[in-house]
Amino acid sequence: MEVESLATEMDTAVRVVHLASSLCVKVQEKLRIPSSTNGGGHIKSKDDDSPVTVADWGVQAIVSWVLAEVFGTQNLSIVAEEDTESLSNAESLALLGAISNAVNEALSEAHKYGLPKPDKPLESTEILKAIGRCNSIGGPKGRHWVLDPVDGTLGFVRGDQYAVALALIEDGKVLLGVLGCPNYPVKKECLSNGCNQSGSVSKGCVMYAKKGSGQAWMQPLLPGGGYPESATLLKASAVDDPVLATVCEPVERANSNHLFTAGLANSMGVRKQPMRVYSMVKYAAIACGDAEVFMKFAQSSYKEKIWDHAAGVVIVEEAGGVVTDAGGRKLDFSKGVYLEGLDRGIIACSNQVLHEKIIGAVYASWESSSL
Ligand SMILES: Nc1ncnc2c1ncn2[C@@H]1O[C@H](COP(=O)(O)O)[C@@H](OP(=O)(O)O)[C@H]1O
Numbered sequence: 249m250e251v252e253s254l255a256t257e258m259d260t261a262v263r264v265v266h267l268a269s270s271l272c273v274k275v276q277e278k279l280r281i282p283s284s285t286n287g288g289g290h291i292k293s294k295d296d297d298s299p300v301t302v303a304d305w306g307v308q309a310i311v312s313w314v315l316a317e318v319f320g321t322q323n324l325s326i327v328a329e330e331d332t333e334s335l336s337n338a339e340s341l342a343l344l345g346a347i348s349n350a351v352n353e354a355l356s357e358a359h360k361y362g363l364p365k366p367d368k369p370l371e372s373t374e375i376l377k378a379i380g381r382c383n384s385i386g387g388p389k390g391r392h393w394v395l396d397p398v399d400g401t402l403g404f405v406r407g408d409q410y411a412v413a414l415a416l417i418e419d420g421k422v423l424l425g426v427l428g429c430p431n432y433p434v435k436k437e438c439l440s441n442g443c444n445q446s447g448s449v450s451k452g453c454v455m456y457a458k459k460g461s462g463q464a465w466m467q468p469l470l471p472g473g474g475y476p477e478s479a480t481l482l483k484a485s486a487v488d489d490p491v492l493a494t495v496c497e498p499v500e501r502a503n504s505n506h507l508f509t510a511g512l513a514n515s516m517g518v519r520k521q522p523m524r525v526y527s528m529v530k531y532a533a534i535a536c537g538d539a540e541v542f543m544k545f546a547q548s549s550y551k552e553k554i555w556d557h558a559a560g561v562v563i564v565e566e567a568g569g570v571v572t573d574a575g576g577r578k579l580d581f582s583k584g585v586y587l588e589g590l591d592r593g594i595i596a597c598s599n600q601v602l603h604e605k606i607i608g609a610v611y612a613s614w615e616s617s618s619l
Pocket residue numbers: 298329396398399400401402403497498499500502503504525526527528546547550553556
């Protein structure tokens with residue numbers, strides 16, 4: 249499929265994910281100061297008891313603000329995870345203050361990333377407006393930005409892996425994907441001349457890809473902030489022998505059935521222990537060749553959301569990998585907020601050969617499972 253250039257969209261998305269990642273790094277550092285059990289008022293619980301932090305709202309605010317500055321608000325559709333409901337009551341004033349500080353601190357550096365910056369610090373009302381604007385529900389027609397401001401919030405609050413994920417969907421197809429992975433360990437060689445050696449490691453990267461380009465790219469997160477000059481081409485692993493394959497899956501057993509995936513891996517000859525990682529960083533690991541398989545089998549009552557997969561899927565595919573549901577069908581991003589019609593689970597592989605083996609193993613083992 250020929251995709252129009254989308255140069256401004258891609259450039260803006262990559263730059264704003266760099267800026268958003270820098271906000272997350274600062275907030276995560278603050279959460280490590282044990283001033284109170286809720287990270288000094290920076291963490292709240294959602295209705296489903298999952299955490300949400302200053303970084304979730306802060307990232308959503310700056311991405312929304314920058315997209316509106318660059319593309320205008322008319323016809324701007326953003327589907328994103330957070331809303332403003334729990335920020336609008338009197339008890340949330342301190343939280344809103346902390347979000348405003350984080351957002352304005354980040355935006356004051358926007359020029360270092362080649363992005364527009366506000367003339368003066370944004371008021372709380374403007375920040376709430378930016379967050380609240382991301383209430384689109386997507387759908388089969390038109391252009392929709394899809395944002396998970398902090399994917400893997402549990403990993404984030406635990407000082408572990410998380411991702412900032414931004415994608416652009418048009419007429420139900422994911423055209424662009426950008427993943428900020430501020431804690432991802434990147435081998436230094438990978439940032440300059442290919443990924444085949446082992447050596448020293450630097451922390452943090454942004455990965456991105458455009459559908460149909462056959463290329464996925466990685467940039468380092470610069471520790472002092474700012475936009476890096478260079479990018480490195482990513483290549484998913486060519487390993488197609490399950491004995492040598494690394495399988496990754498969610499850390500939380502509530503999010504994926506570890507027993508089922510262990511049985512599946514065993515039945516196809518996988519020998520290594522699974523790599524358990526929070527967030528869409530699992531897609532990043534496949535795209536850069538650090539792992540071969542990502543499997544997620546949630547409870548059947550759980551409906552996967554588009555922002556948890558869109559960016560990762562296009563990056564893995566353009567790096568040479570394959571992503572489908574457990575029936576071997578492509579994920580459907582055209583039905584709104586949820587991946588409707590998903591067959592049992594999600595399987596991302598670094599290559600077609602491994603993918604076919606896993607789909608075969610799913611068919612063979614499904615009958616005996618109790619999912
Ligand atoms: N019961 C459940 N089953 C499967 N996935 C769930 C879930 N509850 C939450 N999730 C999703 O799993 C994501 C985290 O992925 P992982 O488990 O791979 O780290 C969460 O993203 P957020 O952290 O952005 O809310 C959330 O969207």
